[in-house]
Amino acid sequence: MAQIDLKNIAHSYAAAPSSEDDFALKKLDVSWKDGGAYALLGPSGCGKTTLLNIISGLLQPTQGAVLFNGADITSKPPEARNIAQVFQFPVIYDTMTVYQNLAFPLHNRKVPKREIDVRVRRLADMLELSKYLSRKARDLSADEKQKISLGRGLIREDVAAILFDEPLTVIDPQLKWSLRSQLKRLHAEFNHTMIYVTHDQTEALTFADQVIVMSEGEIVQTASPQDLFERPAHTFVGRFIGSPGMNVLPCAIDNANVVLAGHEVNIGRSVTLPSGAERIELGVRPEFVKISTDEDALPVTVEAIEDAGRYRIARLRLHDLQLAAILPDGAALPSGGTTGVSFDTENAHIYADGHLVERQA
Amino acid sequence: MQKTHDHKALWLVAPALLLVAFTAVIPLMTVVNYSVQDTFGNNQFFWVGTEWYREILRSDRFHAAFLRQIMFSATILAIEIPLGLAIALSMPKKGLGVSVCLVLMALPLLIPWNVVGTIWQIFARVDIGLLGHTLNGLGIDFNYTQNAGAAWATLIIMDVWHWTSLVVLLCYAGLVAIPPAYYQAARIDGASRWAVFRYIELPKMSRVLLIAVLLRFMDSFMIYTEPFVVTGGGPGNATTFLSVDLVKMAIGQFDLGPAAAMSVIYFLIVILVSWAFYTIMTREDFEPSGGAR
Amino acid sequence: MLELKSITKHERGQAHVEGVSLSLEPGKLHILLGPTLSGKTTLMRLMAGLDRPTSGEIVMGGQTITGVPVRKRNVAMVYQQFVNYPSLSVYENIASPLRVRGAARRDIRKKVEGAAEVLGIKEFLSRRPNELSGGQQQRVALARALVKEASLVLLDEPLANLDYKLREELRTELPRIFKGSGAVIVYATSEPREAMLIGDSVTCLHEGRIASTGTARALYDHPNTLVTAKIMSDPPLNTIRIEKKGAVLKLGGSSRLHVGTHMETLADGPYEIGLRAHHLGISAPAGDGIKAVVATTEVTGSETMVHAEFMETRWVSLLHGVHALNAGDKISLNPDADKLFAFDETGALVAAPAS
Structure with a gap:
């Protein structure tokens, strides 16, 4: 187990990077605390897998240093780093039994047979694989195979960190639930540092204590799931997290008041913009858009209602601005083509050139 | 799998079926026909039943040729398969080296059999051949026209030179198809180079290895042109393999009946041994997984 | 109208689909919902004519087409993997079904550009598929299915391999894209949420049999069996x-x-x-x-x-x-x-x- 620090890390797949654009990963500093559960979240190509491979040692960064417990291990190969990694597709050793698969990392490190046996049986029990121990690993289903990959990571008690590279991609939705909560439980049990890479916000938010949101090789925000939801630091985070994502509506500030498509909007406070700000936007999550019949409600037309079962999504239009609102189960539907909406003032944010304008005390 | 009926497909297959009928099935039936009859020329044939089969199966000449044949196939398999695997494993996986290696490997395969035979016939000659002359110059008695060992060595080295490439190419194709995640996982699991080979590469390559073994077995078991060109089956009968013997019998002595019976036996042996290989190698331990699902 | 009449499909003694009867109206999005191996893909292959049912009858527009091979049916299919011709440009990829049919050059241009417009890939027409992102590649595959003007469009978990956000985006667009075509549209998925959001009618599959059929809302509110209730619940029931x-x-x-x-x-x-x-x-x-x-x-x-x-x-x-x-x-x-x-x-x- 270890604290992991990345210092000034940047990476380019080009042999001789000449410009900023050549870098898949642009200069970043990150610290991961011992025993934390972290997620790297972002769309394909944002650099999250590159970052993961730099930690595991499968990739040498173009610049910067990787520290495990303060020791520089940048040039060390994966086998010397004491990390475990679970890949997108289950990696199992076809000709081995489930038992042999789980024992393999210990076997390679010359752990005594008796100790191997104890650990394999205990872990198999936790992963609900006990009944398959003597079966050939290739005969199992995808989720069981992925559990074996996971098990090979967990079997070594001394690992510095366990890295997950979109491990639930090939798993059925119903089974995702059970594997995900199993993973959480294993984390609580073993207290390993775990880093989980995914493009799926649900997986990232439910797994991690701290989520690192990445876009185009840069870290956009590092925060708890709650903060990412309630106070996205950037409109990218607002849009990327949440389903549907945050409504980001161009607006103007007139005398410290917010003006949206000609209507003055009450967000419960006055706004002071940073100097030189060009693009001003109001960000409010669909969860915080309320159907309202108050006099100062914004007049919207209802374009469509999508039914997701336990809630509905109303697609609304305010002049030429589109926005979404989430209606909880049992909430009254906006009747007819038009209705009014208001925003939860606590959760309406102002963004200047994409960045959150902090509210004054 | 039960597919939708489509009669158009039948027409597409028909030419191939016809070709196979004319090149394989009909000649084979003719051979079977000859093998149960005797002739004194003049197109007069009479029925002898299994007479020729019994004669062939009892003859020392056939036993000897068969044994030589098995020895030859076993030897070249024992050399070519591990050697081919080793070369494939040491070939680069990306970069310019890949195409260079592949072209070099493919070269021997592009040369016709009789040309290969001629090359080695000359190469190993004592008087003018580079190999033969050099060896004798070093004091080693090497003469494939007089010494049985030298004749065998020449043929085996020739076959290895000619066909190991095929094994290399097949294995290489199997190797590059292994997803990189397997190697990465193995490194992280702390697996040794041997363990990577034993638990990842070999299981993932088992299918192509099977094909390599089958192809090399069948081909070497039926080898004719090269020994015919290089040694002509000699010295004595030292390199008279089944096919060489068969031709001697059929064309040299014009013993059509026994030769036909021998052909049928030969054919059955090839099928039987191939089937045995296939069964053994597709047994549970050898079968690769169905892939990521 | 596509009708399946007590379709059964056995393979090596195993029943992949058992006694399935369905009638699917054109101009609607029909969802096949169920976990892996519930028979969704098998059923789609039967509808397409890629496989022949062990027993039962398939009727399209009043005509029995049970044994008619896929080439003679007017079917478009989009898979979970992004299937495009790697050596052809995006334009040629989309145009390929029209070229096969021998359509006039002017017609092809009009239709390809129309489809590219609808799917928002007009600016990529001259590129190769492998220069595009996953989401864009899948849009190319969808555009190809669209120009074919097939009477049956089969979408087999087309969003499963896409990034979460792209999935959300395409999910809201899909019904709009295909509904106008007047074709029978079948969409297979394993996610109840997806079924709820895009389906007009949902068929829940369980172990090769139909567990229930109805509107998404009706199945959600009144699942006729425990199996249906489980399939229609996320988080799990x-x-x-x-x-x-x-x-x-x-x-x-x-x-x-x-x-x-x-x-x-x-x-x-x-x-x-x-x-x-x-x-x-x-x-x-x-x-x-x-x-x-x-x-x-x-x-x-x-x-x-x-x-x-x-x-x-x-x-x-x-x-x-x-x-x-x-x-x-x-x-x-x-x-x-x-x-x-x-x-x-x-x-x-x-x-x-x-x-």
């Missing part, structure tokens, strides 16, 4: 066997629940009850709730999912807001008695909450 006795439900041990109004008329006896995660409240261990232990909690930002265990049962509660609970904490589970589904011994629905 909380279930437990109970014994009804008068106005109480006995859960085993000392746990009791009060009977909701919709279950009052049920005869006493054993039932299996189902409860969706967002109807399960939690509180400090007190009163008459079910005593349970927290296994894990997951926070999605706006909501918290609490996995709790009691009597070898594991339930999930979905709560608004962020709740700090630790594994091992003792809590009380408070099911909303009016939201319970009850199923009899055979798994058939006997009581559903009023909606």
Whole structure:
């Protein structure tokens, strides 16, 4: 187990990077605390897998240093780093039994047979694989195979960190639930540092204590799931997290008041913009858009209602601005083509050139 | 799998079926026909039943040729398969080296059999051949026209030179198809180079290895042109393999009946041994997984 | 109108699809919903004519087409993997079904550009598929299916390999893209949420058989069987066997629940009850709730999912807001008695909450 620090890390797949654009990963500093559960979240190509491979040692960064417990291990190969990694597709050793698969990392490190046996049986029990121990690993289903990959990571008690590279991609939705909560439980049990890479916000938010949101090789925000939801630091985070994502509506500030498509909007406070700000936007999550019949409600037309079962999504239009609102189960539907909406003032944010304008005390 | 009926497909297959009928099935039936009859020329044939089969199966000449044949196939398999695997494993996986290696490997395969035979016939000659002359110059008695060992060595080295490439190419194709995640996982699991080979590469390559073994077995078991060109089956009968013997019998002595019976036996042996290989190698331990699902 | 009449498909002695009868109207999005190996793909291959059913009949527009090969049917199919011709430009990829048909050059141009417009890939027409992102590649495949003007469009989990956000985006566009075509559209997915959001009619599949058919909303509110209720629930449905006795439900041990109004008329006896995660409240261990232990909690930002265990049962509660609970904490589970589904011994629905 270890604290992991990345210092000034940047990476380019080009042999001789000449410009900023050549870098898949642009200069970043990150610290991961011992025993934390972290997620790297972002769309394909944002650099999250590159970052993961730099930690595991499968990739040498173009610049910067990787520290495990303060020791520089940048040039060390994966086998010397004491990390475990679970890949997108289950990696199992076809000709081995489930038992042999789980024992393999210990076997390679010359752990005594008796100790191997104890650990394999205990872990198999936790992963609900006990009944398959003597079966050939290739005969199992995808989720069981992925559990074996996971098990090979967990079997070594001394690992510095366990890295997950979109491990639930090939798993059925119903089974995702059970594997995900199993993973959480294993984390609580073993207290390993775990880093989980995914493009799926649900997986990232439910797994991690701290989520690192990445876009185009840069870290956009590092925060708890709650903060990412309630106070996205950037409109990218607002849009990327949440389903549907945050409504980001161009607006103007007139005398410290917010003006949206000609209507003055009450967000419960006055706004002071940073100097030189060009693009001003109001960000409010669909969860915080309320159907309202108050006099100062914004007049919207209802374009469509999508039914997701336990809630509905109303697609609304305010002049030429589109926005979404989430209606909880049992909430009254906006009747007819038009209705009014208001925003939860606590959760309406102002963004200047994409960045959150902090509210004054 | 039960597919939708489509009669158009039948027409597409028909030419191939016809070709196979004319090149394989009909000649084979003719051979079977000859093998149960005797002739004194003049197109007069009479029925002898299994007479020729019994004669062939009892003859020392056939036993000897068969044994030589098995020895030859076993030897070249024992050399070519591990050697081919080793070369494939040491070939680069990306970069310019890949195409260079592949072209070099493919070269021997592009040369016709009789040309290969001629090359080695000359190469190993004592008087003018580079190999033969050099060896004798070093004091080693090497003469494939007089010494049985030298004749065998020449043929085996020739076959290895000619066909190991095929094994290399097949294995290489199997190797590059292994997803990189397997190697990465193995490194992280702390697996040794041997363990990577034993638990990842070999299981993932088992299918192509099977094909390599089958192809090399069948081909070497039926080898004719090269020994015919290089040694002509000699010295004595030292390199008279089944096919060489068969031709001697059929064309040299014009013993059509026994030769036909021998052909049928030969054919059955090839099928039987191939089937045995296939069964053994597709047994549970050898079968690769169905892939990521 | 596409009709399947008691279709069965066996392969090597195993039933992949068993006695499936369906009629699918044109101009609607029909969802096939079920987990892996429930028979979705097999059924689609049969509809396409790629395979021939072991028994049963397939009727399209009043004509039996059971044995007609796929080439002679007017079918378009989009797969989970992005299938495009790698050596052809995006334009040629989309144009390929029209070229095969021998359409006029001017027609092809018009249709390809129209489809590219609809799918928002007009600017990529001269590129090669492998220069595009996954989402764009799948749009190319969808555009190709669109220009074909097929009478049957089969979409086999087309969004499964896409990034979460792209999936969301395409999901809202898909119905709009295909609905105008007048074709029969079939969409296979394993996610109930996706089925809810895009489907006009949903068919739940379970082990090669139809578990139920209906509108997404109807199946969600009134799942005819326990199997359907499970397929239609995400997070998974909380279930437990109970014994009804008068106005109480006995859960085993000392746990009791009060009977909701919709279950009052049920005869006493054993039932299996189902409860969706967002109807399960939690509180400090007190009163008459079910005593349970927290296994894990997951926070999605706006909501918290609490996995709790009691009597070898594991339930999930979905709560608004962020709740700090630790594994091992003792809590009380408070099911909303009016939201319970009850199923009899055979798994058939006997009581559903009023909606």
